[in-house]
Amino acid sequence: MATAIPTSHPPHTESAYAIIVAGGSGTRMQSAIPKQFLLLDGKPVLMHTIDAFYSTAFTPAIILVLPADYHSYWEQLCTTYNFKTPHQLVTGGATRFHSVKNGLEIIPDNTNTLIAVHDAVRPLISKDIIEKSYFHAAEHGNAVTAIKSRDSVRLHENGISKSLIRDDVYLVQTPQTFKSEQIKNAYLQSFSTKFTDDASVVEETGLKINLVEGSYQNIKITFPEDIAIAEMILKSR
Ligand SMILES: Nc1ccn([C@@H]2O[C@H](COP(=O)(O)OP(=O)(O)OP(=O)(O)O)[C@@H](O)[C@H]2O)c(=O)n1
Ligand SMILES: C[C@](O)(CO)[C@H](O)COP(=O)(O)O
Numbered sequence: 001m002a003t004a005i006p007t008s009h010p011p012h013t014e015s016a017y018a019i020i021v022a023g024g025s026g027t028r029m030q031s032a033i034p035k036q037f038l039l040l041d042g043k044p045v046l047m048h049t050i051d052a053f054y055s056t057a058f059t060p061a062i063i064l065v066l067p068a069d070y071h072s073y074w075e076q077l078c079t080t081y082n083f084k085t086p087h088q089l090v091t092g093g094a095t096r097f098h099s100v101k102n103g104l105e106i107i108p109d110n111t112n113t114l115i116a117v118h119d120a121v122r123p124l125i126s127k128d129i130i131e132k133s134y135f136h137a138a139e140h141g142n143a144v145t146a147i148k149s150r151d152s153v154r155l156h157e158n159g160i161s162k163s164l165i166r167d168d169v170y171l172v173q174t175p176q177t178f179k180s181e182q183i184k185n186a187y188l189q190s191f192s193t194k195f196t197d198d199a200s201v202v203e204e205t206g207l208k209i210n211l212v213e214g215s216y217q218n219i220k221i222t223f224p225e226d227i228a229i230a231e232m233i234l235k236s237r
Contacts (some may be wrong), residue, residue, distance in 0.1 A: 017114070028223055053162065061086075129214060144210065173214040185205060
């Protein structure tokens with residue numbers, strides 16, 4: 001796992017993109033509107049996420065992937081909340097994989113480009129982790145955010161469970177950042193159900209994945225209680 005990386009200035013040879021994936025319907029949340037539009041501290045979750053990226057030293061070009069039937073809803077929200085952070089809208093696909101792929105398609109081919117992919121529903125991502133992710137990817141080709149498990153871990157296979165060495169196990173978060181050619185090439189593959197994140201797609205092309213330290217506060221809003229948890233984390237900052 002990478003330790004701290006100097007984050008004072010972005011490498012100017014690279015331009016940065018952020019694909020914020022918000023193309024899901026939030027079935028586990030069971031809310032009337034998809035969870036990415038729910039209010040957190042009085043503002044839609046998505047606006048927190050976009051602003052976290054745009055406020056970094058990289059000021060990435062932001063590509064927002066939304067479900068087809070929520071584009072005008074989002075535009076109305078931007079007016080209501082006077083949200084002016086620049087971003088480009090793209091329509092999502094049937095799975096997260098297809099949504100990322102749609103986002104990648106509008107980024108011109110350029111080997112000096114860094115592309116971060118981030119779940120819209122991880123609004124508590126810090127500026128430091130985003131910058132660390134871009135810096136590390138610029139140096140090593142890719143950077144995948146992950147944290148150590150705080151609980152003991154077991155592998156359950158063929159009806160038998162077996163303890164694992166906890167220090168060998170990481171829980172993967174986003175952002176996941178790549179040099180353009182790594183991720184663009186990887187997303188030419190056909191979809192597989194084992195592709196649960198971008199790292200698993202890139203790894204399938206034979207490349208090594210580098211981990212950078214994430215945060216226990218970088219939660220993915222998934223279930224109804226997660227909005228209250230996110231509110232508490234925000235208040236504690
Ligand atoms: N077809 C999809 C599915 C998911 N996502 C995005 O990927 C992120 C992580 O997915 P998840 O938390 O599973 O979101 P949902 O698919 O919306 O939730 P659920 O699985 O409960 O339906 C979210 O920001 C979600 O909007 C996406 O862009 N396109
Ligand atoms: C991409 C991800 O957030 C990394 O932890 C995760 O794999 C998304 O999983 P989900 O089941 O689509 O929420």
